[in-house]
Amino acid sequence: MTNLSKKLGVIVGVDGSLSQVGMYSMSNDSQLIWYGEVLTGPKIGAFLTINQNDVRIIATVASEKVVDQQNTVRSVEFDNRFHKNSINRVITLKTKGVIEKNKFQITSQYVPMVGNEVTLTTKEELDLIFSLEPGEDSIYIGKSLLEGQPINIPINKFFASHIGIFGNTGSGKSNTLHKVYLELFRSRYRSSILDSSQFFVIDFNGEYIGKDTFEIDESNKKIFEIDTRSTEVGQKIPIKNHIYLIQIF
Secondary structure, eight states, rough: OGGGEEEEEEEEEEEETTTEEEEESSSSEEEEEEEEEEEEEEOEEEEEEEEETTEEEEEEEEEEEEESSHHHHHOSOOOOTTTTEEEEEEEEEEEEEEEEEEEOOOOOSSSTTTTTTEEEEHHHHHHTTTTTTTTTTTTEEEEEETTTEEEEEEHHHHHHOOOOOOOTTSSHHHHHHHHHHHHHHTTTHHHHHHHHHOOOOOOOOOTOSSSSSGOOOOOGGOOOOTTTSSSSOOOOOOOOTOOOOOOOO
């Protein structure tokens, strides 16, 4: 897989978790054509892969600059700096983790070394970063913002664990939650999911009470309107008797 990746440059300096990459002259465009596909060039925040034997170190672009390799004359009369044949683009990468034996892990066991070649992060590598193994059941949630690659998340690992969606007001938390569960219910497992599982959505703002929310028909959905300010007895959420409430002092 690494041999088919687009080669971008080589590590020319390492400082802790940061490393500098001297870019090849044909890899500085915003978009690159590779094996018939239009790929996004390396930009701030994008994933790149550092190849070190059988280990692929995953990093993100932290900064970029140009360096004049030939001209240092300060005289205005003889100043030829930044000639097209004299400058090189240098980008700084921040290490995020490694892919080893087709598994992604966050570890400091491997660090970039001078001479390691840097390539575009492939779709297969992005899947491993998001814990998706080959052939694993998954749902599609969109494309990565900078790489433009499809992002799939594994159903069993994602929905069977504790997750959180964090962000500022208006950043899209509610839409993200709706998108994730909408794609789950659109999957081929919809019938078995609705037959064996229950979902409770505690909605303080009434964002998910619309008719077509999650594409769940009215026969499989019930809305409980609870008003804690009212003295009258209202609707109650059905909870089984063996649920325990623990008060911690």
